[in-house]
Amino acid sequence: MIRVLGVSGSPHRHGNTERLLDAFLEGAREAGADTKKVVLSTLTYAPCRGCNACHRTGVCVVDDDATPLLEEMAHVDVLAVASPIYSMGITSELKGLIDRAQYLWARRMVTNTLDYPPEHLDRHRGVFLSTAGSDWPNVFDGAYPVAQALFSGLGFRYAANVVVNGLDAHGGRIQAHPTALADARAAGRREVASLLPR
C-alpha cells in the first residue's frame, strides 16, 4: 500500500491551500493509496534555537510535536507539503517546521550518519502545493528552494509542484478557479501511479 502524507502549512482552516491539498489526497486515494493529513496549526512546536547541538549529536534537543512529525514524514512514500504564499514566501508554520529538520541536515553533512542512495530517492516522492492571490508568474520562486531543502533533508526526490496563482481574480476562492482542484486531484493520482508496479 502506497502511503501518502499531506502536511498543510496554512493557518486558514479549509481555505484555498488546504482544499488544494485535500484534492491531491483525494486523487491519491482514487489511485489506491492510504492517505493522512496533518494541519500544522493544530500542533505545538517551537522554532529552531540554532543551538547547533544536532551538529555534534545528530539529535534535536527540543522535545515537542516537530520531531515526531518529521520522523513520520520521512517514512511515507509520497509527501505532499502545502503552504499559501504569505509575503512572497511560505507560512511561518511551515518554515518553522522545516528549520526544525536541521538535525537531518546535520546527520547528512556533519555527523555523516545519514545517506539517501538513489534507489531510496526513487521510492520517495515530494510534492509541493501552493496558492497565491496575485497572478505574478514568479510568485512561488521564493518557496521552491525551501521545499527543496525539506525534501532533501527527509530523503525525497522533489517530484512535482501543484501551484495556483491569481486567486484574487476568482474572488479569493479556489472553488471558483476553473481547473485548480481537478488538476490537484489528477496530480495525486499521477504521483501514486508512478510508484505502483507496472
Ligand SMILES: Cc1cc2nc3c(=O)[nH]c(=O)nc-3n(C[C@H](O)[C@H](O)[C@H](O)COP(=O)(O)O)c2cc1C
Ligand atoms: C498574511 C498574508 C500574506 C499574503 N501575501 C501574499 C503575497 O505575498 N503574494 C500573493 O500573491 N498573495 C499573498 N497572499 C494571498 C494568499 O497567498 C492567498 O489568498 C492564498 O490563496 C491563501 O490561502 P489560504 O486560504 O490557505 O490561507 C497573502 C495572504 C495573507 C493572509
